[in-house]
Every structure is written in C-alpha cells, then in structure tokens.
Amino acid sequence: MRSSKFVHFDLELAEPTFSSSLTDLIIELDYLRRKKIRGTTHPEIFFQLKHIFHFLESIGSARIEGNNTTVAEYIETKLEGKKKLPYAIKEIQNIEDTMAFVEKSVKNHSINRAFVSEMHRMITDGLLPPPDGEGDHAPGNYRTTNLRINMSDHTPPDFLKVGDYMEELFNFIHRKDSPKYDLLKIAIAHHRFVWIHPFGNGNGRTVRLFTYAMLVKLGFNVDEGRILNPTAVFCSNRDAYYKYLSMADKGTKKGILEWSEYVLKGLKEEIEKIDKLLNYDYLKKEILLPAINDSVDRKYITDTEAKVLKKAVESQVIQAADMKDIFVGKSSQEVSRQIRKLIEKKMLMREGGDKTARKYLIRFDNNYLLRSVIKLLGKKGFLPLRESI
Numbered sequence: 001m002r003s004s005k006f007v008h009f010d011l012e013l014a015e016p017t018f019s020s021s022l023t024d025l026i027i028e029l030d031y032l033r034r035k036k037i038r039g040t041t042h043p044e045i046f047f048q049l050k051h052i053f054h055f056l057e058s059i060g061s062a063r064i065e066g067n068n069t070t071v072a073e074y075i076e077t078k079l080e081g082k083k084k085l086p087y088a089i090k091e092i093q094n095i096e097d098t099m100a101f102v103e104k105s106v107k108n109h110s111i112n113r114a115f116v117s118e119m120h121r122m123i124t125d126g127l128l129p130p131p132d133g134e135g136d137h138a139p140g141n142y143r144t145t146n147l148r149i150n151m152s153d154h155t156p157p158d159f160l161k162v163g164d165y166m167e168e169l170f171n172f173i174h175r176k177d178s179p180k181y182d183l184l185k186i187a188i189a190h191h192r193f194v195w196i197h198p199f200g201n202g203n204g205r206t207v208r209l210f211t212y213a214m215l216v217k218l219g220f221n222v223d224e225g226r227i228l229n230p231t232a233v234f235c236s237n238r239d240a241y242y243k244y245l246s247m248a249d250k251g252t253k254k255g256i257l258e259w260s261e262y263v264l265k266g267l268k269e270e271i272e273k274i275d276k277l278l279n280y281d282y283l284k285k286e287i288l289l290p291a292i293n294d295s296v297d298r299k300y301i302t303d304t305e306a307k308v309l310k311k312a313v314e315s316q317v318i319q320a321a322d323m324k325d326i327f328v329g330k331s332s333q334e335v336s337r338q339i340r341k342l343i344e345k346k347m348l349m350r351e352g353g354d355k356t357a358r359k360y361l362i363r364f365d366n367n368y369l370l371r372s373v374i375k376l377l378g379k380k381g382f383l384p385l386r387e388s389i
Contacts, residue, residue, distance in 0.1 A: 006155040009251030022261040039278025048365035058095035060235035098122040106213045136201045143200040154249040156197035165196045182218045187260035191248040227274045233266030288313045291372040300368035312362040
C-alpha cells in the first residue's frame with residue numbers, strides 16, 4: 001500500500017525558456033492551429049475516417065481504465081446494430097457519444113461546471129457504480145468523499161475543497177492570457193483536473209474529453225477537416241502517461257514543463273501523421289485500394305463489388321455511366337439496380353446525402369470494409385491500438 005498525503009501547490013503557468021524544445025513545440029503547434037486546412041481528399045471520405053478515429057479513440061480511452069474490449073468486438077457490435085449493448089461496449093459507446101456532444105456544443109458554450117458535469121453524466125450513463133462497474137454513484141456531481149488514486153503517490157484534495165479548486169481551474173482556462181500560452185494551458189489544465197479528481201469515478205475518461213474540448217475551443221478546426229486524436233497520446237503508452245503525470249504531481253516547474261512537453265509533443269506527432277490522410281493520392285494508394293483487396297481476400301466483398309469500389313476510389317466521385325465497363329451489356333436500369341444494392345449494403349453513398357443525387361462515393365465506415373480499412377491504418381502507423389483485426 002502506497003503511503004501518500006495531499007500536498008497543495010498553486011495553479012499557474014510554468015513558462016519554458018525561449019531556447020527550450022517545449023517552446024519550439026508551442027510555436028509549431030500554434031502554426032498548425034492557424035494553418036488553413038487544404039487537401040485533395042473529398043470531405044465526405046475524410047469525415048468517414050474521422051468517425052473511425054473517434055470510435056477507436058473511445059476504445060483507447062476506456063482501455064486506460066481497464067476495459068479489455070477488442071477493436072474487432074466493438075466493430076462487430078456496430079455492424080450488427082445491437083440495441084442492447086454489452087456492458088463493456090456501452091462504456092465505449094458513452095465516450096463516443098460524449099465526443100460528439102463536445103464537437104457539437106463546445107464552440108457555443110463555456111467550459112464550466114455545467115459543461116463538465118454533462119460530459120461526466122454522459123460518460124457514466126447506464127453504468128454500474130464501483131466496485132461493480134465504471135459508472136458513478138452521483139453522475140455529474142462532484143464527489144462527496146475523499147479518495148485515493150491507484151498507482152499514484154498523489155492524494156487528491158479533500159472533497160470539501162473540490163468545488164473551489166475546480167472553479168479556480170475554470171478561471172485559469174478562461175483567463176485572458178496571451179494566445180501564445182493557449183497550448184501550454186491545455187496541458188497544465190489536463191494535469192490539474194486529474195490532480196483534483198473531482199468525481200467519484202470516471203475522472204480519466206472525463207479529463208481526456210475535457211482536453212479535447214479545450215483543443216476544439218482554442219481553434220483546432222475539427223469541423224473543417226482536421227482529425228484530432230489526443231487520446232492516442234495517452235493510450236499508446238499507458239506507463240508513460242502515468243509517469244509524466246507523476247512528475248507534474250510534484251508541483252515543481254520542472255515537473256509541469258516535462259508533463260507539458262510530453263503532451264504537446266504527442267499531439268504534434270498525431271496531427272502531422274493524421275493530416276497525411278488529406279492527401280488523397282496517399283490515402284488511395286496506401287489505405288483504400290489495399291483495403292478493398294484485403295476485403296476480397298477475406299471474402300467480405302465479391303469481385304464485382306470490388307471492381308465498382310475501386311472505380312469509386314480511383315475517381316472519388318462516380319456516376320452510373322462510369323460503371324458501364326463493369327456491367328457490360330447490362331441496361332441502365334440494371335446498372336442502377338446494382339448501385340442501389342451497394343448503397344443498401346453501405347458500400348456506396350450518394351454525394352451530399354441527397355437521395356436523388358446521381359453521384360456516388362465509396363463508403364467504408366459502417367460495413368465490412370471497415371475491418372480492412374482499420375487493418376491498413378494500423379499497418380501504416382496511424383493507430384495507437386496494436387492488435388490484429
């Protein structure tokens with residue numbers, strides 16, 4: 001049993017020196033934040049990738065807390081469309097739903113107690129409280145007892161102080177400092193939230209979405225075509241995550257700056273890596289076409305379906321006339337019928353979601369192509385979760 005006690009230290013900005021590698025990271029990330037996002041990948045294809053990264057991020061966040069659901073198990077549940085989710089899947093689905101709530105709401109709402117409480121309610125919705133599950137006895141409410149953190153020498157503050165410490169944290173993130181401090185404040189605020197441990201359970205899942213909310217709020221334009229996967233920073237190496245949190249727990253400037261550099265370095269690497277998918281030539285050659293071939297080999301799709309999908313991938317957007325060479329001798333009505341079948345199987349989608357549209361794109365986010373796309377993303381190093389699909 002670890003012996004620990006609560007030690008207060010002030011919440012403040014720990015400024016790096018101008019010549020430090022952390023300062024370089026802040027400058028580079030600030031450039032990425034302001035950079036106009038341009039790419040050759042069709043938005044409707046890119047946002048399918050975003051959907052995939054989001055549910056994988058949800059799995060990763062749950063994994064840190066001990067959920068052992070595999071990617072394959074989660075995919076099967078999504079594809080089968082089960083209404084009653086297994087308990088472990090429900091925990092992951094809650095995280096995914098909360099992420100969608102953050103993206104939809106955060107730009108028009110302050111990150112305050114009400115916002116964080118709603119995130120916590122959604123994250124723990126329908127889950128049994130400890131020791132039987134990953135819910136909370138009082139979802140959305142600050143804890144009313146003192147607690148200990150597993151694998152940590154830090155003891156969170158007395159429950160009577162939680163409200164004051166959280167209000168101080170909200171004031172800190174909303175304080176009108178120079179924008180050059182925004183990214184540093186995100187890293188410091190993440191640690192401070194964990195340090196306070198405001199809820200009885202679910203603090204880890206909540207703080208990772210709290211961090212995501214701050215990133216979106218501060219200008220990383222996820223609604224304009226950027227994928228942010230901050231959980232990849234934390235779940236790719238759980239031991240490193242706890243190691244750097246422990247450094248920051250000491251309350252020293254050195255510890256806070258080392259934690260901040262760990263967070264921002266991981267974030268920069270993830271953004272630069274995933275932004276490669278905006279280059280459609282890369283996405284087509286390295287992910288989509290190999291995924292179609294893999295799906296044929298695994299008998300998820302037929303040879304004819306593969307030909308249509310490859311045609312769609314090559315051009316990004318296709319029309320019925322483009323498929324005449326696949327359905328030689330078939331009438332226009334028969335070609336249209338084949339297209340409808342692929343739409344029903346969720347392998348093609350109408351451009352813009354318009355039911356009358358006559359232009360089509362590949363769809364891979366909710367059908368049996370999904371396994372192969374994730375397999376190829378993992379093979380190319382885009383995913384923090386290392387397992388076979």
